Amino acid sequence: MTSNSLYGASIGDRIYRIATTAFALSIPLLLVLLGVEIAVAAWPALHTFGFSFLTSSRWDAVDGVFGAAPAIYGTIVSSVLALVIATPLAIGVAIFLSEFAPPWLRQPVAFLVDLLAAIPSVVYGLWGIFVLVPLLREQVMPFLSDRLHLGGTPFFSGPAYGPSMLAAGLILAIMVLPYISSVTREVLMAVPRSQREAALALGATRWEMIRGAVLPYASSGILGGIILGLGRALGETMAVTMVIGNRHEISASLFAPGYTMASLIANEFSEATNDIHLSALMAVGAVLLALTLVVNMLARWLVWRVQRQGR
Amino acid sequence: MATAIRRRSLRLRRARSAAMIALTVIAALLATLPLIFILALLIRQGASSLSVAFFTAMPKPVGETGGGMANAVAGTVMLIGIASAIGLPVGIGAGLYLAEHRGARLASVVRFLSDVLNGLPSIVIGIFAWQFLVRPVKHFSALAGGIALGVMMVPLVTRATEEMIRLVPDALREAALALGYPRWRTSLTVVLRTALPGIVTAALVAVARIAGETAPLLFTAFGNQFWSTSVTQPISALPLQIFSYAISPYDEWHALAWAGALVLLALVLIISLVARFVTRSRFGAGHD
Numbered sequence: 001m002t003s004n005s006l007y008g009a010s011i012g013d014r015i016y017r018i019a020t021t022a023f024a025l026s027i028p029l030l031l032v033l034l035g036v037e038i039a040v041a042a043w044p045a046l047h048t049f050g051f052s053f054l055t056s057s058r059w060d061a062v063d064g065v066f067g068a069a070p071a072i073y074g075t076i077v078s079s080v081l082a083l084v085i086a087t088p089l090a091i092g093v094a095i096f097l098s099e100f101a102p103p104w105l106r107q108p109v110a111f112l113v114d115l116l117a118a119i120p121s122v123v124y125g126l127w128g129i130f131v132l133v134p135l136l137r138e139q140v141m142p143f144l145s146d147r148l149h150l151g152g153t154p155f156f157s158g159p160a161y162g163p164s165m166l167a168a169g170l171i172l173a174i175m176v177l178p179y180i181s182s183v184t185r186e187v188l189m190a191v192p193r194s195q196r197e198a199a200l201a202l203g204a205t206r207w208e209m210i211r212g213a214v215l216p217y218a219s220s221g222i223l224g225g226i227i228l229g230l231g232r233a234l235g236e237t238m239a240v241t242m243v244i245g246n247r248h249e250i251s252a253s254l255f256a257p258g259y260t261m262a263s264l265i266a267n268e269f270s271e272a273t274n275d276i277h278l279s280a281l282m283a284v285g286a287v288l289l290a291l292t293l294v295v296n297m298l299a300r301w302l303v304w305r306v307q308r309q310g311r
Numbered sequence: 312m313a314t315a316i317r318r319r320s321l322r323l324r325r326a327r328s329a330a331m332i333a334l335t336v337i338a339a340l341l342a343t344l345p346l347i348f349i350l351a352l353l354i355r356q357g358a359s360s361l362s363v364a365f366f367t368a369m370p371k372p373v374g375e376t377g378g379g380m381a382n383a384v385a386g387t388v389m390l391i392g393i394a395s396a397i398g399l400p401v402g403i404g405a406g407l408y409l410a411e412h413r414g415a416r417l418a419s420v421v422r423f424l425s426d427v428l429n430g431l432p433s434i435v436i437g438i439f440a441w442q443f444l445v446r447p448v449k450h451f452s453a454l455a456g457g458i459a460l461g462v463m464m465v466p467l468v469t470r471a472t473e474e475m476i477r478l479v480p481d482a483l484r485e486a487a488l489a490l491g492y493p494r495w496r497t498s499l500t501v502v503l504r505t506a507l508p509g510i511v512t513a514a515l516v517a518v519a520r521i522a523g524e525t526a527p528l529l530f531t532a533f534g535n536q537f538w539s540t541s542v543t544q545p546i547s548a549l550p551l552q553i554f555s556y557a558i559s560p561y562d563e564w565h566a567l568a569w570a571g572a573l574v575l576l577a578l579v580l581i582i583s584l585v586a587r588f589v590t591r592s593r594f595g596a597g598h599d
Contacts, residue, residue, distance in 0.1 A: 010493075012493050012495045012496070013493055013494045015495070016494065016495030016498065016499075017495075020404050020405070020407045020408040020411070022404075023400070023403075023408060024404070024405040024409065024417065024418070024421045025421075026401055026465075027405055027469065028420065028421060028424050030428065030465070031424055031427065031428055033439075034435075034436070037439055037443050038435070038439055041438075088338070089342050092334060092335040092337070092338025093335070093339045093342045095335045096338060096339045097339070100335060100336070101339075109339055112343045112346055113339075113343065113346075115346055115580075118519065118580065118583055119346075119579075120523025120524070120525070120572075120576070121523065121525060122523065122525045122550045122553050122554050122572070122575075123349070123353070123523070123572045123575065123576055124349075125554070125557065126553060126557045126568055126569070126572050127349050127352065129557055129558070130557075130565070131348070174345045177342055205324050205325055205327070205328035206328050206332065207327060207328035207331040207332065211331075228430075231430050234432070235431070235432020235433065235434065235435065237432065237433060237434040237525070238525045238526055238550075238554060242554075242558065262432055262526070265438060266434060266529055269530050270529065270530060270533075282438060282442070285434070285435050288432060288435060289431065289435050292431060292435075293427065293430075293431075296427060297427070
């Protein structure tokens with residue numbers, strides 16, 4: 001230290017320290033700025049409509065009355081649907097890759113699954129419009145409602161338009177699968193070898209070993225991965241906007257078109273004519289922001305807890 | 312008799328184990344199928360409408376065949392440039408701070424908030440950029456779009472830089488300090504330099520992530536039918552153009568959307584592969 005200051009280096013050190021600290025501080029500042037800007041812009045709508053903004057289904061740009069319930073409902077339903085479809089698959093893939101896959105197959109399959117995360121959202125949307133939605137309309141939806149006679153249940157009733165909550169859930173499932181599976185794979189690989197060997201030594205079959213000795217050890221990490229996937233699904237915009245049908249209505253049927261918060265903003269923001277409409281869209285953004293913040297913090301906490309256990 | 316029962320139950324347990332293993336294989340197949348379908352279709356649909364004109368020609372009005380996305384390709388390159396000019400210095404600087412102040416309270420706060428920023432929906436960053444950069448000046452601009460993408464890059468670069476710098480052995484830092492190097496020169500010319508390949512990889516991964524983003528650009532860069540390289544004007548980008556062509560009712564535009572998607576995916580994949588290659592050569596010729 002003294003020799004540094006002898007050579008006049010302390011000024012350089014001070015500049016360096018101030019500069020890196022400033023860059024580091026820019027992240028909290030950015031988040032505060034983001035929160036404040038969105039809160040300020042959302043305030044008029046939140047103030048005018050109060051609690052009914054969250055519970056009302058009436059979204060009327062002409063009369064200037066806004067309730068975001070259908071979008072909130074659609075966001076949650078499409079994301080949960082995606083998780084219901086993606087989670088078993090993702091955990092299956094992760095178990096296959098970490099426990100059963102022959103070494104030569106491990107790398108390529110892992111690469112292909114990771115590649116799913118590299119495809120831009122808008123490309124998924126393009127595929128959704130021209131492949132998934134027609135497929136649902138002409139094959140899957142008639143099959144579900146007529147062949148499997150599920151048309152009588154509220155979840156699969158109504159006409160098969162194509163663009164629907166089901167389409168959004170399916171496309172989101174494909175998009176969040178790589179996130180859940182890569183976290184799960186990491187957590188599974190962090191399970192100590194002795195854990196597996198002990199189970200096998202007690203005479204467990206390979207599946208019993210996974211079920212009894214590996215999965216319980218990894219469970220809260222896997223849950224963290226699932227919630228991280230949920231965070232992704234809640235905020236996903238483009239692909240959902242292109243296949244969900246964009247309608248302000250709460251319907252129990254997965255065949256019916258719906259809306260999510262992100263797709264509502266994407267669709268109406270540039271067409272918003274008056275200040276209250278803009279403010280309502282900002283308020284939708286604020287709700288989405290709050291929801292993803294809570295979900296992400298929960299996920300980080302779970303993963304962090306597992307990592308600390310592992311040490 | 313007891314052994315008979317035990318034997319049967321063992322057979323049952325083995326069968327169940329085999330069935331579950333088979334299920335994980337099926338899961339792996341099901342998970343990779345959509346990717347293969349999407350890639351195959353992209354190549355089939357995209358390649359047929361892809362030509363040199365795609366990169367050199369401007370979009371044509373509805374009804375005329377041909378035309379390209381020259382402006383969108385240039386726009387994407389420019390937006391990535393602006394985003395990198397913001398995201399890289401901030402991210403690397405913050406990463407240096409985090410690596411050098413491991414235990415500090417501010418470091419753990421910044422680390423946590425950078426993960427929070429990484430988890431924010433891109434559309435929220437889009438409306439923030441609009442409110443902060445577009446609304447006050449009352450017009451869309453390439454600059455606002457680039458900054459929105461830059462904000463998305465920051466947490467990615469920060470965390471990766473921190474991890475890469477932590478891999479640099481302390482002995483290197485100590486050797487430089489022992490030779491009388493001031494701390495800042497040690498950090499920048501010894502530590503950062505050693506970690507450089509890893510940071511280049513991180514930068515490329517971050518660029519690959521933002522290159523395909525559409526949502527933050529919808530209300531910032533906005534899109535532009537004409538050639539533009541001005542930072543204060545609205546600018547087109549590949550993802551924006553793919554989006555507006557995909558939801559249009561015209562077949563010619565659909566074909567161009569497929570070609571655009573193929574180009575965009577190729578761009579993302581090439582950047583990702585280069586990133587992998589940089590890391591591999593580092594670990595090949597690196598330490599041990």
